[in-house]
Amino acid sequence: MRGAPRTFTIFVGLYLVFLYAPVLLLPIFAFNDSAIIAFPLRGFTLDWFIGLASETTLIVSVQNSLLVAIVAAVLSTCLGVLASRASARFDYPGKKPIMSFLMLPLVLPEIIVGVSLLIVLVQLGVSLNVWTVILGHVLICMPFSIAILLSAFNNMDRNLEEASLDLGANRRETFFKIILPLVMPGIISSLLISFTISLDEFIIAFFLTGTDTTLPVYIWSQLRFPSKLPGVMALGFIMLILSLILLTAGEYFRKKSARLASTETTLNKDADHG
Amino acid sequence: MAKSTESPMVEINAVSKSFGDVRAVDGVDAVIREGEFFSLLGPSGCGKTTLLRLISGFEHPDDGHIVIAGQNMDQVEPNHRPTNLVFQSYAIFPHLNVEENVAYGLKRNGVSKDEIAEQVNEMLTLVDLSGYNKRPAYALSGGQRQRVALARALIMKPKVLLLDEPLSALDRKLREQMQIELRGLQRTVGITFILVTHDQEEALTMSDRIAVMFDGNIAQLATPQELYSRPKTRRIASFIGVMNFVEGTLRKVTAKTLEVEAGPFGKVTMAPDQMPAPLEPGAVTVGIRPEMLTVLFSAKEKAEIEVTGVITNTAYFGDMTYYSVQIDGIDEDVTVSMRNTAGRRVLAVGEETRIGLGRESLIILS
16 A cells, blocks of 8 residues: 555656756756856856846847737737627627637647748738737737636626626726726736746747747757857746746736635625525 | 605516516516515516516516606616616625725716715615725625625615615524614615515515516515415415415305305305405315414314314424314315413324314415
8 A cells, every 4th residue: 555655756756857857957057157068067157147148139039029928918818808708798609619719729739820820921921020929929828818817707796797887887987997807817817927928939939030039039049059058048047937937926816816706606605595 | 754655666567578488577567656665576486586687777678668767768778777786696896895885886976075985974874884984895794795785775876776685695683683674774765675585574574565476477466464364376375474275165256245165164154355366156275374273272262163173293483383283174284373372281293172263364265
């Protein structure tokens, strides 16, 4: 009986090592005082971080990435709000297939999405720049936004909306004063998660970026020069920390939204006892 | 103190509403008077909540019209109707505190801040919540939520206040207290109240008039006393309180008397008002309430009509004892309730006893 848990512990241990050991190399070599990525370590340095500041192409790509991530997060969240609200509140013909199509990019291989978008855009004569990347990113962020927002909208007690109308508010006021504040944690969570997805995304950005490289595309291009590798490690470390912070914050707001909804549901259950 | 007048406040004219194949409300006609406490009473699925939602404007009738305070409501949205609704779940806005919840409806009317604060305090005093202004919604108990919901609706000074099962979420003791408070509140503000409930006791204690609904129709619309003592059908009689039924035959109907063969009670002559719904001679059901039957403890006690029976069950409630009595000629055991006055003993199961009744306590039902 004792053997089984031990095997399991070993399995989990190995799993975690394979998953995270490579990631741990990032901070180790980001601070290592050697241009070659190899053990043994030489000494501690911050040079690689300082060096990043003078790379103008890097700065430009960071700016591009931030622009893409912010705009994609805002657009995908706005569109997500519209889709989720419509799906949670109204019945319309073809609702199920429409929602499934919106969620489809979640399972479509990104390379297929990237290539097809590229072909279409080129055929249309659209020049590739940050806006084409934004287009692609909105497409892949939308399913995440909808998944988060749909649960926020579904968990909202519909009587609250009716109560607002009953007290003389029109539909617009009700949306801004009651519905929006109640789904706000979901909206913030959707913004943060879309931002993170867009910031790290490489494949679609690689196809649609043109000359306006985003950060992941820049990193990939730097890998050809061995001397740049420690700098890439430093950059990767910064991005890792940033992603962790954003995802934690996103998760916090998603849970907060679920909690707000659950207190309401318990109340309604009480009321349904009859 | 406001009294209900004869002038109509809500007129429901041949209103029907279907959801898919289900006719939730099926051609209902009713007039609710100004200032009255009106209840829609019925089992779940009888259409009472749908009727309330039709009055509040959240549903639109397929057929018929609703007129409130003389104004046709066909094209009027909920936010423009002179009605306010207290939801079953109370629907307190969870991101606002008590004060903000109560003031919600006033803010758009261009009322000044001082005026709002004054009215909010007035309302909170009315519902016994003064000093709770800044309390967040999540920190309120069920009873407090309900008071906030009431204050939030009443501050709008509606012509009609609609209440959807407002007491069903509360525990028994609080519910009984709120029944009395609600009734008192209605008298104080003088607004027409329309209450939806499935609880007959609640409807009886609070209402001026009650509409009993079955299957999307109003089966009977009457005062509580009339509904209890003169129900029109067997179904209404068994929904409201307890009623014993005896199969009988209506022999003769004249302008002044009714002659009925009432099973073991024999041939009885009754007054015309003992038949609430006019019936032709033939098979009828005769009803009698448990408190109208008396156990005749000693040979000295006499009654107009007497039958003998055997006690099959007793239920002692302290102030009352309920007996189940088997009487020849009646299929189901008859329920008899007796007040436990001083010196009166409680009969044991298996004892034979005489049961007495007066003929004016019988009702003829369809």
